[in-house]
Amino acid sequence: MTPATLDEGPAVPATIRDVARASGVHISTVSRTFSAPHLVNPETRSRVLAVAEDLGYRPNRAARALITGRTHNLGLIIADIANPFFPPLIKAAESQARQRDYHVFVADTNEDPIAEEELVHALAKQVDGVLLCSPRMSNSLIEQLSREVPLVVINRQVAGLPCVTMDVGQGARSAVEHLLTLGHRRLALLSGPRGSWTSREIRRAASAAARSGGAELTVLGPNHPTETGGGALAEQVRRNEVTAVLAYNDLMAIGLIEGLDALGMRVPQDVSVVGIDDIALSRLTRPKLTTVATPTAAAGRTAVDMLLSTDSVIARGTRGGGRSGSTDDRRTTAQVMLRTELVIRDSTAAAPADGRHRPGAQVVVPGPHRPAGPGRPAAATGGVVAS
Amino acid sequence: MTPATLDEGPAVPATIRDVARASGVHISTVSRTFSAPHLVNPETRSRVLAVAEDLGYRPNRAARALITGRTHNLGLIIADIANPFFPPLIKAAESQARQRDYHVFVADTNEDPIAEEELVHALAKQVDGVLLCSPRMSNSLIEQLSREVPLVVINRQVAGLPCVTMDVGQGARSAVEHLLTLGHRRLALLSGPRGSWTSREIRRAASAAARSGGAELTVLGPNHPTETGGGALAEQVRRNEVTAVLAYNDLMAIGLIEGLDALGMRVPQDVSVVGIDDIALSRLTRPKLTTVATPTAAAGRTAVDMLLSTDSVIARGTRGGGRSGSTDDRRTTAQVMLRTELVIRDSTAAAPADGRHRPGAQVVVPGPHRPAGPGRPAAATGGVVAS
DNA sequence: CCGATTGCTGCAAAGGTTTGCAGCCGAAAT
DNA sequence: ATTTCGGCTGCAAACCTTTGCAGCAATCGG
Numbered sequence: 094m095t096p097a098t099l100d101e102g103p104a105v106p107a108t109i110r111d112v113a114r115a116s117g118v119h120i121s122t123v124s125r126t127f128s129a130p131h132l133v134n135p136e137t138r139s140r141v142l143a144v145a146e147d148l149g150y151r152p153n154r155a156a157r158a159l160i161t162g163r164t165h166n167l168g169l170i171i172a173d174i175a176n177p178f179f180p181p182l183i184k185a186a187e188s189q190a191r192q193r194d195y196h197v198f199v200a201d202t203n204e205d206p207i208a209e210e211e212l213v214h215a216l217a218k219q220v221d222g223v224l225l226c227s228p229r230m231s232n233s234l235i236e237q238l239s240r241e242v243p244l245v246v247i248n249r250q251v252a253g254l255p256c257v258t259m260d261v262g263q264g265a266r267s268a269v270e271h272l273l274t275l276g277h278r279r280l281a282l283l284s285g286p287r288g289s290w291t292s293r294e295i296r297r298a299a300s301a302a303a304r305s306g307g308a309e310l311t312v313l314g315p316n317h318p319t320e321t322g323g324g325a326l327a328e329q330v331r332r333n334e335v336t337a338v339l340a341y342n343d344l345m346a347i348g349l350i351e352g353l354d355a356l357g358m359r360v361p362q363d364v365s366v367v368g369i370d371d372i373a374l375s376r377l378t379r380p381k382l383t384t385v386a387t388p389t390a391a392a393g394r395t396a397v398d399m400l401l402s403t404d405s406v407i408a409r410g411t412r413g414g415g416r417s418g419s420t421d422d423r424r425t426t427a428q429v430m431l432r433t434e435l436v437i438r439d440s441t442a443a444a445p446a447d448g449r450h451r452p453g454a455q456v457v458v459p460g461p462h463r464p465a466g467p468g469r470p471a472a473a474t475g476g477v478v479a480s
Numbered sequence: 481m482t483p484a485t486l487d488e489g490p491a492v493p494a495t496i497r498d499v500a501r502a503s504g505v506h507i508s509t510v511s512r513t514f515s516a517p518h519l520v521n522p523e524t525r526s527r528v529l530a531v532a533e534d535l536g537y538r539p540n541r542a543a544r545a546l547i548t549g550r551t552h553n554l555g556l557i558i559a560d561i562a563n564p565f566f567p568p569l570i571k572a573a574e575s576q577a578r579q580r581d582y583h584v585f586v587a588d589t590n591e592d593p594i595a596e597e598e599l600v601h602a603l604a605k606q607v608d609g610v611l612l613c614s615p616r617m618s619n620s621l622i623e624q625l626s627r628e629v630p631l632v633v634i635n636r637q638v639a640g641l642p643c644v645t646m647d648v649g650q651g652a653r654s655a656v657e658h659l660l661t662l663g664h665r666r667l668a669l670l671s672g673p674r675g676s677w678t679s680r681e682i683r684r685a686a687s688a689a690a691r692s693g694g695a696e697l698t699v700l701g702p703n704h705p706t707e708t709g710g711g712a713l714a715e716q717v718r719r720n721e722v723t724a725v726l727a728y729n730d731l732m733a734i735g736l737i738e739g740l741d742a743l744g745m746r747v748p749q750d751v752s753v754v755g756i757d758d759i760a761l762s763r764l765t766r767p768k769l770t771t772v773a774t775p776t777a778a779a780g781r782t783a784v785d786m787l788l789s790t791d792s793v794i795a796r797g798t799r800g801g802g803r804s805g806s807t808d809d810r811r812t813t814a815q816v817m818l819r820t821e822l823v824i825r826d827s828t829a830a831a832p833a834d835g836r837h838r839p840g841a842q843v844v845v846p847g848p849h850r851p852a853g854p855g856r857p858a859a860a861t862g863g864v865v866a867s
Numbered sequence: 868c869c870g871a872t873t874g875c876t877g878c879a880a881a882g883g884t885t886t887g888c889a890g891c892c893g894a895a896a897t
Numbered sequence: 898a899t900t901t902c903g904g905c906t907g908c909a910a911a912c913c914t915t916t917g918c919a920g921c922a923a924t925c926g927g
Contacts, residue, residue, distance in 0.1 A: 119877045154605050155545040156913035159882050175567035183561055187588055196602055198585035201574055215583055218541050377734060379766045495883060506907045543883035547912045
């Protein structure tokens with residue numbers, strides 16, 4: 094035995110042909126051993142498996158994908174991994190996918206719609222479907238891209254496409270009502286990034302709720318949905334003399350609190366702040382953040398399920414599905430909306446008594462919502478609507 | 481024109497053959513148009529490009545990978561995406577890779593060494609190399625896996641493999657010296673997860689520094705490197721009557737501060753806490769966290785560069801590189817260690833004067849380090865050591 | 868004992884691309 | 898006028914796997 098050759102792992106990977114040769118069967122038998130074990134004699138099968146193990150053989154997924162048309166990979170496109178809102182969603186999607194023998198490839202767009210489109214293109218050929226999370230691009234572009242690769246949209250509703258959204262409208266309404274109950278009459282809304290469906294939804298609901306409550310709501314934005322983005326608005330918030338603020342997300346809310354602090358304004362004594370998302374961080378800041386909890390993990394799971402559901406394009410292979418251009422196979426595409434819940438913590442309080450707006454009135458225990466508590470609300474499953 | 485057929489996007493993707501047919505050239509010319517443009521007549525080239533654009537042709541990366549052996553994808557395996565330490569690294573790696581026309585696929589292991597190994601296997605055939613970040617598995621397993629796919633290890637040193645690490649040893653030393661200067665003599669170290677090279681390194685350096693400073697250091701752990709993990713140690717910290725704590729990372733430090741707060745102990749008055757990492761969050765908590773800044777983005781960039789460097793396995797294709805088992809092509813594998821820096825904020829102060837340990841002694845301005853400041857230290861580039 | 872059935876395996880095409888080699892044509896060199 | 902060369906293009910093999918079809922042997926039913 095030559096000293097330099099310890100035959101631990103082969104430098105060049107073993108192919109199906111090597112296994113076939115070494116175990117004295119045809120390559121098709123080897124193939125079937127892995128992809129249709131019930132079709133091969135148990136004795137042969139175990140021999141092949143032993144040889145394969147011995148040679149360190151692993152099926153070449155590229156070659157398999159080439160013929161089956163299915164890669165067993167999913168793409169997950171995220172606006173910003175650094176936003177703590179996303180990791181729970183990512184983890185949930187990954188674990189759900191793993192259960193069905195799929196892998197998830199995560200990509201980050203830095204909140205850039207251009208990067209978003211490029212990533213969909215780049216991913217299209219290497220995954221069986223993509224989860225498009227919090228897209229910033231236009232609906233029409235999304236529809237167009239959906240013809241290139243099966244798509245499930247998260248945090249946005251696009252007609253004709255499978256979507257999973259959180260009911261941020263209801264969340265924003267609850268938040269505003271909570272603030273009204275505390276006596277606030279001059280509110281501000283820190284809106285999110287341009288192109289965000291969520292932001293539009295929040296704005297619509299918050300405006301309606303404020304109006305019907307006889308309060309004034311000024312919208313500040315669009316903004317970059319980060320601490321920095323929130324912090325930069327402190328000055329404007331002060332200038333507008335509002336007593337309560339609803340932020341597009343927790344990160345902005347936290348940034349705003351920091352910014353207000355720097356200006357000498359205290360939360361919640363001088364101004365109340367409520368966020369949206371209920372990221373882990375919102376329990377760690379001082380004051381603890383009142384916020385609208387969104388079921389992000391459930392969203393990730395649901396989206397994967399929708400992508401992989403049997404009536405999805407992915408379920409049937411590429412081999413038989415040679416449909417021509419006709420559009421008559423339009424299936425019912427599900428749209429799911431997950432429930433949200435207001436979690437009241439320490440960043441909201443009664444409106445200051447000095448102002449001209451309802452001095453110190455009606456400090457009331459928040460109506461239908463759970464008082465406080467560090468625990469998360471139970472995961473909402475939401476209703477399904479077929480379109 | 482039939483009403484149901486608006487020929488926007490083809491339902492079935494165009495192949496290189498379609499483009500060839502439509503532009504009246506051979507498929508090899510089309511291929512060259514994309515992969516070796518200088519070899520084809522400019523006129524032909526532009527015609528092919530136009531047709532390709534028109535048909536919405538995109539090269540099938542699986543087929544390309546099948547023959548070139550290079551997928552132009554990189555894998556990035558992360559212990560826990562939810563840990564804010566990682567996102568900057570991920571983003572840096574992605575942008576660096578994108579510049580070289582590579583895509584990065586991120587995967588999360590949930591701090592599980594088994595999942596880690598499986599992910600490397602799963603990724604091995606679909607990427608050209610993987611960045612293994614903060615591995616929890618054994619060195620020998622890493623070495624073994626490195627024969628399956630080119631590997632760059634981040635946050636660990638493995639002999640013979642390219643590695644990029646942060647000088648947490650120096651960081652821990654600085655932190656301990658800082659605490660000693662403040663008069664602390666009873667210290668605790670919250671160690672990290674089992675299998676973490678970083679944790680071992682910190683422990684070694686902190687112990688040495690404490691010993692040579694005549695202080696006592698008790699090690700608590702191993703622990704799960706999260707807020708929860710840190711918070712759970714508050715009780716033990718109190719029981720040990722230490723006056724200062726160095727945590728494996730910022731998350732644990734922050735969790736500990738929360739936990740201490742719940743026990744009625746105040747930071748930094750009663751006990752000083754310093755973290756490691758300098759995640760964005762550490763500037764947002766109260767008190768702001770004193771911590772050891774690690775150049776995570778630089779680490780991500782460097783690791784990608786090392787993986788894609790010309791003398792790497794990836795640089796040469798699979799076609800010519802049919803080397804047999806001989807190991808005589810052992811190249812020099814670089815190991816890079818990035819500088820760290822202590823950032824002093826508000827979670828550290830002079831040791832309480834009541835204890836029996838050096839009452840109120842020597843509150844001194846921290847020696848060689850920058851005083852405070854919210855700004856990040858300049859990105860350290862670190863030295864290169866050939867092994 | 869014959870025909871049908873069952874269980875297993877081999878054969879070969881197919882999937883989309885890259886690339887070494889050879890061929891063609893026109894221009895420059897001799 | 899012949900040779901040489903360079904620029905461009907076509908040919909066909911190769912990459913590794915899956916899968917419809919056919920073949921084979923053994924078993925079963927009648």
